[in-house]
Amino acid sequence: MGSYQLKYHAKKPEGIENKKEYLVGSGIATLAAAFFLIRDGHMDGKNITIFERKNVNGGALDGAGNLEDGYIIRGGREMEEHYECTWDLFGDIPTLENPERTVLDDMKEINDWDPNVSANRVIQNRGERVDASTLGLKDHHIKQLTKLFLAKEEDLGDLTVEQFFTPDYLETNMWLLWRSMFAFQPWHSVVEMKRYMERFIHLLPGMTELRNILFSRYNQYDSFVLPLVKWLEEHGVKIQNNTLVTDLDIEINGKEKVVTGIHLVIDGKEEYIKTTKDDLVFVINGSMTENSTLGSNDKAPELNTELGPVWRLWKNIAEKDPAFGRPEVFYKNIDKTKWESFTVTFKDSKIADIIRKLTNRDPYSGRVVTGGIITIKDSNWGMSFTLSRQPHFANQPDDVLVLWAYGLFADNEGDYIKKKMSECTGEELLRELLYHMGVDGDLMEEIVNDAIVIPAMMPHITSQFMPRVKGDRPEVVPEGSVNLAFLGQFVEIEGDCVFTVEYSVRSAMIAVYKLLNLDKQVPEIYPSKYDIRHVVNATKTLYGNKPLPGEFFVKKLLKDTSLDGLL
Incomplete structure (x- = not known):
């Protein structure tokens, strides 16, 4: 039924030609919403306007720069096969290089030719490979994970990871891999961890090697944002940059809620x-990348703690009705939501030899290099790094390499550079990384002198993981809303998990289909948690893939999942 629904062209809604659509923010959620309005809602693109306060589009899906100034990516996106809404979208968007092929065609082609697998997932002791082939769990950890899997969200409330698990779970390989892959912290929501477990249980057997993770040909801006923006503009959509939306007028009569006006500031007026x-x-409420600041080789990025305009808009809207959520739950704890990343541009550098030594792969081959992030287990900054498939930018010369790294503990002192990560210049960040790679002396100096390093401090980058309860996030279409929808990472979508492109695109599809009352269904979230094959394979992975006799294994599985009544 899912594929049938995806291929079905919804009937044209009555009166669609008289409607106008205003979208606030130009992140992937609003770009996707504009697409669905045109393709499925039969809306004329000329009736769609996107307001963006910056002069660049794409929101958190960024990527910019050049050889002279250095490249910058604040973060990356790990994707997978069952992003049903995302692939439905990009199955209709032509690539920039070849209008006869879609972005989805390109994604499949590049990942079929070059499937991802981690070449070296964890290192310590200055470049020494760590065996992370198993999750390193004990029986009581598995029982805790099983309990979480079976728990109801309403019973967990705003519990954190560290409140739910015993302290020794945070010393396991599983937590090290989980934390570095998803940027989870012990003080983050255990409900969100539960959602990740359920949503991606089919990926658990490949977790130690990052198998079945998909990466785009280039960075997410070049590969996703530019082709989508081009398609929208060709269909008449107006993207109005340098335009700040400050508030909405909302008329509330009983349960009915109607937006009656939009307050804007355009070029200061x-x-x-x-x-x-x-x-x-449609409004993107909240932002992971709000108030991000950049540094340079000789300057550390500043931490901007002001209430940014995206959060201020949500706050203004939320004050009008409880159904619009509680933004302060997510933006008020910057010390628990910030971390720092940095991008390094190398030209004809000996860093290639270091990467070859760590991965046994050639960075200039055009194939995946590190196969996802390499985590430095003994880094006091909680640092990980990746050299993605090169070139990572469409305009990147063949002899240039671009590396991305991040640290989860920006207030900790480094192991080599005896300063807080947040206080370090780009050059100092690179020196700390090279130290952990086993590089020192003249070679370190040569590599550092060759590099351009751009640090990025992001105060709200994991704000979507903060502990929450029902009502903290608004529904995509709040109860009684006639013409208002919320989009992005801070809305409530049952069963799906944040910090993914899919979450934003799914919110867009829900908003369009519901408010236009389309006779078309949003595709279901891949139900892997209900597939006994995935559950069994995941359970085997938790037990370290130890060979167990069939009858014993089944009984142990049923007992540990509280299903022993079936025996």
């Missing part, structure tokens, strides 16, 4: 747009 029930207003 206050403007106002009057809207009606027939118009639609």
Whole structure:
């Protein structure tokens, strides 16, 4: 039924030609919403306007720079086969290079030709490979994970990871891999961890090697944002940059909620747009990358703790009705939501020899190099790094390598550079990384002198993981809303997990289909948690893939999952 629904072209909604659509923010959620409005909602693109306060589009899906100034990527995206809404979207977006092929065609082709597998997942002692082939769990850890899998979200409430698990779980390989792969912290929501477990249980057997993870040909801006923006503009969509939305006028009569006006600042001048029930207003509420700041080789990035305009807009809207959520739950604990990344541009550098030694792979081969992140187990900054498939930028010369790294503990002192990560210049960050790679002396100096390092401090980068309860995040379409929808990482979508492109795209599809009342269903979230094959394979992985007699294994599985009544 799912594929049938995806191929079905919804009927044209009555009165669609009289509607206008206003979208706030140009992240992947609003770009996707504009696409679904045109393809599935039969809306004329000329009636769609996207307001973006910056002069660049794409939100958190970024990537920019050049050889002279250095490249910058604040973060990357690990994707997988069952991003049903995302692949439905990009199955209709042509690539920039070849209009006869779609972005989905390109994704499949590049990942079939060059499937991802980690070449060296964890190192310590200055470049020494760590055996992370098993999750390193004991029986009581497995029982805790099983208990989490079976628990109801409402019973877990706002519990954190460290409140749910015993302290020794945080010393396991599983937590090291989990933390570095998803940027989870002990003080983050255990409900969100539960959602990740259930959503991606089919990927657990490949977790130690990052198998079945998909990466785009280039960075996410070049591979996803630019082709999508081009398609939208060709269909008449107007993206109005340097435009800040500060508030919405919302008329609330009983349970009915109608946006009646939009307050904007365009090039410093206050403007106002009057809207009606027939118009639609979609807002990205909250932002992971809000207030991000950049540094340089000789300058550390500043930590911006002001309440940014994206959060301020959500706060203004939320004050009008409880159904619009509680943004302060997510933006008020910067010390628990920040971390720092840095991008390094190397030209004809000996860093290639270091990477070959760590991975046994050639960085100039055009194939995946590190196969995802390499985590430095004994880094006081909690540092990981990756050299993705090169070139990582469409305009990147053949002899240039671009590396990305991040640290989860920006306030800790380094092991080599005796300063807090947050206080370090780009050059100092690179020296710390090279130290952990086993590089020193003249070779370190040569590599550092060749590199351009751009650090990025992100105060809210894991704010979506903060402990929450029902009502903290608004529904995509709040109860009684006639023409308002929320999009992005801070909305409530049952069964799906944040910090993914899929979550944003799914929110867009839900908003369009629901407010236009389309006779088409949003594709279901891949139900791997209900597939006994995935559950059995995941359980075997938890037990370290030890050979167990069939009858004993089944009984142990049923007992540990509280299903022993079936015996």
